[in-house]
Amino acid sequence: MGRIVLENVQKTFGEAEVIPPLDLTIEDGEFAVFVGPSGCGKSTLLRLIAGLEEVTSGAIKIDGADVTQVPPSKRGLAMVFQSYALYPHMTVRKNIGFPLRMAKMEQAEIDAKVEQAASVLNLKDYLDRKPGQLSGGQRQRVAIGRAIVREPEAFLFDEPLSNLDAALRVGMRMEISELHNKLNTTMIYVTHDQVEAMTMANKIVVLQAGVIEQVGSPLELYRTPRNRFVAGFIGSPKMNFIDGDAAEKLGGHSVGIRPEHIDVVEGGLWQGRVGVAEHLGSDTFFHVHDTGLAETITVRAIGDVSLRHGDTIGLSPRMDELHRFDAKGLRI
Amino acid sequence: MAIVAQQTKLSKILWPVLAWAVALIIFFPIAYMVMTSFKTDADAVKPELLFTFTPTLENYANMTENYDYWRFASNSIITSVAATLFTLFVAIPCAYAMAFTPSRGTKDILMWMLSTKMLPAAAVLYPMIYMTKAAGLYDTHFLIIMVLSLINLPIVIWMLFTYFKDIPKDIIEAAKMDGVNTWGEVREVLIPLAWGGIASTALLCFIFCWNEAYWTVRLTTTEAATLSKLIEGNRAPEGLFFGRLSAVSTAAVGPIVVLGWFCQKQLVQGLTFGAVK
């Protein structure tokens, strides 16, 4: 069981209020991702849950029990750090077994659990090496192994993939998702990468300046962003925004439309000139200028469309996919 | 281009020669002392035997008889080892707390500790003599151990602090999450990780204790007198005993100089508080 509830949690460092009072519930078994630009307070929020930082006011409850004053190790949580935080002087076996040894478990039982975790994570051949002799991905697995053996109520991940190269990152993403399916334990995952958030989460929490902008499933956030910030943050490439008179005509103070919701057609509603064209084969991205709507409109076309730099392009937005926002940036 | 190449060629020869010359000049007094220690007292003052002499071990053999060397040496060893251990015992927890849970006052405390090093020892000489005589501690091992610990404590804390600061905070936090208490953090994580730093700090602290020559001279007479006191007591300019004086001096500094060679790098990091890397 791992239902985590934050009630009115607030954090200040001296004068600076990093996290204004907020409420949040993470249900048992959920994969929740905290996402936001760097410095938005997502890591601080995670560390508050872990107990590595003290809350200034408010309460944190795990399965109904108030753990606000409980030290980190007694909260039944396990954490995977960005730097992996492996103990460099211990072998992989000792690293994974360390929390169990600290819990004064029998050595035989520790060995069994370490073996089991190692086979789940494909680390069996490396158990007697030290972290310094492992690759980045392997170190990451050891860090996860150290978390798994404790059978925690919930796993906390603090940007665990940001030190890996792009290819490994995709692989580890899958592994962590699979792990979640297998264990069905609550996981809280912090990242600044919205792709990670979209691909892994059941529930995404978008944060900006310590404030929760929106909570919802990935597709909810994609389809109905609550405000302009969320709309711009979720989705890749970024949503196009149209301001001013052109937006008024479409029925909002500002209007957003995603690149994949604009079709390239001859004699479309909007006309422009192709700036940079990115031909990926499966898709083609056009950065279109001189539309009279915005500096640049990004468009995604399926397949290889043979328009080049300087060509005139006709665009047809799907009108039912427009996102309209009022002067405060809230969704209309 | 040709000029540049020529210059480099010339300096390629000149440079090492110059460097070696400087090194030899600087090392000469030590070499001279070691050399003299193998001469008889009579030979030691004869200019014609400066470099050509028949080496003898007589001075070393008679060290105990002439100077009671081992009594002073054992005092030096006892006080320096004990003071180093005690200093580390007090300094490690302190530096640990400062490095991993710094508060706003930490910087000020560190600066204040350093400033106690600047307190001129001479200013408190008489009170120290007065108090220790009153307490019956004058000329005891315990007193010398305490004083050596206190004068080295600030620098040892500083050095350890700079080493501990380099340990990623994540690892300590991971240990916290893994259910380690404070003592466990120190024993299971901090000491194994900072082992190199702690060892070289200990080595340096030991060297400073060994070489200390103010309190060990002024607060001892016979019982706890160290090698500094022994040498200081034989400062006489008679000169007839250069051989045996060199031998006892070589025996007093030899081990420490060799130890020092091993911790050059740490010396820089430690004494500059990590500010020069």
Added chain:
Amino acid sequence: MANRTVPRLLQTPAVVLLLFWMLVPLSMTLFFSFIRYVLNNLRRPEWTSPSIENWRGFGNYQYVWNQDSFWLAIQNSLIIVCGILFLTVAFGIAIAILINRNFPGRGIVRVMLISPFFVMPAVNAVLWINMLLDPVLGLQGIAVAGINDIISGLREAPLVGGFFSLWPEFSPISFRGAQASSYAVIMMVTWQWTPFAVLIFMTSLQSEDQQQKEAAVLDGASAWNQFRFLTLPHLGRPIAIVVMIQAIFHLSLYAEIEIVSRGSGNKNLPYYIGELVNNNIGAASATGIFAVILANIVAIFLLRMIGKTLME
């Protein structure tokens, strides 16, 4: 939460010990400096033990202030410290640059250069004043005698004899007396601490940006200008640190002075106090307080200069 108390608790022993070390003896010194307190006085036996009855106010301070020897001691302290600082920094930079290149035997050169730093001060002083600087039996005496021998030999020689007969007989310098004793102390301490400066400057030089230097070469900077505008500024911080640490150590030089001159030469402040302690405790304590004030002036000056750079 126990978050704050545990770290405090861990720091407590060190802080308490240092606080005790700093406050208790110093406040006793402060007290003694305001009373008449003399160890041997047959005429006034009541002065031979510390008591508030013997209150003298600022009398001890006045007494010390009016002693020429006090001012001489201060002057000597400063001359010795400044002399050592200047020489070690200058030699340190020169030698560090000299060995900051790869050449055969660099490792051995380094080991030889660093060695004097680990020699115990007492041995250093005994070695220098007796075996190196003694006017008769030391190397100095031997060298001077040797030169005189050569010259007297040349006097007999044909042709040039007339020229050399005009030369005087050289006489060796005695470093045990008066002003020369300060020079002896400066010499031996410089010998001991130059390696320290070399070590620190060399470490710093190794972190110097080589591309910056190459850029300067392309910009047409001469070797001297490279040193003046790139290397010297780069060494600013290490120089400051070398100065601070040496100031801490050298303001309290004692053993060297004791061994070199046994008080017949020029004294520095710690040695002056050491002499007063043999009898006039009141005056010794007042001088001690002056020494503390002097150290504080230096300390404030130095810590201001360096304190900030140390923390990050």
